[in-house]
Amino acid sequence: MIIEDVSFPAGRHCETTTLGALLRHEGLDVSEPMLFGLGEGLGFVYWDAKNMDFPFLGGRTKPATITRTATDRLGVALHVQETASPRKAWRNVTAALDAGRPVGLQLDSYHLEYFTTKVHFGGHFAALRGYDDTHAHLIDTAQQGGAVKTTLTSLERARGERGPMTARNLSYTVTGPATPPDPATAIRAAVRDNARTFLNPPIANLGHRGIDKAARQVTRWLDRSTAPSHDLPLAATLMERGGTGGSLFRVMYRDFLAECATILDDDDLHLGHRLYAGIAPLWTEVAHHITTAGETGDPVHLGRASAILTDLAERERHAMRVLAGGHSE
Structure with missing residues (x-):
């Protein structure tokens, strides 16, 4: 069968x-970016536990939540x-x-x-x-x-x-639904709710607070690992190529916002897209510095990754405030 x-x-x-x-x-x-965005998939988690060999940086919500949310938004x-x-x-x-x-x-x-x-x-x-x-x-x-x-x-x-x-x-x-819902209504709700979740994380490991935490913790990663030449490049590879679509899902969310801007003429959406277009390459820079630190053992690269992460926490906080409808330039 x-x-x-x-x-x-x-x-x-x-x-x-x-x-x-x-x-x-x-x-x-x-489209895949539209599914990701309607599923309110963008997030951040800094995950480190006693039973883990090495910390994990995640860029999305928990498994199955994208499916549940996107189908609801689509009336499926x-x-x-x-x-x-x-x-x-x-x-x-x-x-x-x-x-x-x-x-x-x-x-x-x-x-x-x-x-x-x-x-x-x-x-x-x-x-x-x-x-x-x-x-x-x-x-x-x-x-x-x-x-x-x-x-x-x-x-x-x-x-x-x-x-x-x-x-x-x-x-x-x-x-599938007999009558698909209004795409503009679904987009506005998904963008707003994803932004508000990101801005108001329940614990310090999530959202913009999680990025701030990662900035503080990443400088210790050479000491945290028993095999830094393996663990650090692997963490960076997961950020770029581990099913994320690049830049820890930021490329996918950028593309979602670009598609939204073709459907809705909304100043906050247009600005949010421009902001995430600038944010996405910085995550690739973070991954590069983490990889180089693991390969060379030079902590200077972790210091550079930390500085970019501190900047990213503020950039994403600002972008999500714009998308939540609270602030624009």
């Missing part, structure tokens, strides 16, 4: 690629199922596939055979478009190969893994 007309060419981020593929099958062709019905039973989990997806609907899955990418880098990450997403006697056929990001397959056994392990960011065999399908 394989559904042929399921695709999302050139997808960069796993969750938006998965949602985009499901929506295209329903006849809704929405989202049907989510979770279960602790692998047998029931498989029945859930085969029932949808047999009815002609592709299925979104949350997975631990470590178990997927087409992944060349074996790292546990429980917040990965892919669209299941079918199966045969031995393999599951999936749509993943362009970086992972687009139309790919993995054995049914490995898929079961990927769905059932327990740990940070995992879900209990989570699967979901979408049903």
